[in-house]
Amino acid sequence: MGAPARVIFAQVRDSPLSVDECLAAVLLPDVGGIALFVGSVRNHDDDRPVTDLAYEAHPRSVAEIERVAAEVAAAEPVRAIAVTHRVGHLQVGELAVVVAVGAAHRAEAFAACRRLIDDIKAQVPIWKHQIFEDGSTEWVGAC
Template identity: 60%
Template sequence: MTGPTTHPQRTEQIQLLAIRDTPLSLDEVFAAVGHDRAGGTALFVGTVRDHDGAVKGPAVTELAYSAHPSAEAELRRVAEKIVADFPVEALAAVHRVGDLGVGDLAVIVAVACPHRGEAFDAARRLIDDLKREVPIWKHQSFVDGTQEWVGACA
């Protein structure tokens, strides 16, 4: 397994980036990263769960994502870093905003690389950096009537 290395600045590998208020499609994302030189494709799907994983507490009843107007530009910046640091043949990332229910797809990222280890590493870093750096916030409502924002600046 190899770690990140610096590759010449390339952006043609970025096939699909979007923040949408409509349901996400695994087929669309997977098709976007198909590439003849890719021996490995890693796909990550984030779904809405019925609880908040950070703490034990009441069940989640509603969830809504909001994005800052700069979110798509920040998503592109994150994707460009992944393409620069890994031997990416194709990359895609989509995130949903708006009201979502338990089981709905919230985010899908996919990376195709020459080898599986590179694809896994690149996809992991893509989702981690997306969650950390792209201004998308989650508002959760719980069965006991409480609410919380996740990822919002205080």
């Protein structure tokens, strides 16, 4: 089975995200399957046109994303995890979150990737402030 799973990095940052950076981080010799989740800013929420948004993070968000990633790494049969979440002002099409999970096999990678993004959205204190085409705004709970 090899060494225990490692969280290569779990970050919250205000600079553009890179799928390639996360992919490269989990591309280890004992990894046979990699699952990626890439969340981007879409141009709508339900039937309302979105022009842009801002993510704001609690000061504990870095510690919390690290904790969540470590919990998934400890609980799932994976080899490596890399995750970054963006904060600040983002335009439609920009990347908001990138999750990469490397495992020996694809099924384990997919399951852990799904768990990781779901746990991040439920537990990490990052909030989305959406700006709509009509000028109205809306805060969305933890992302």
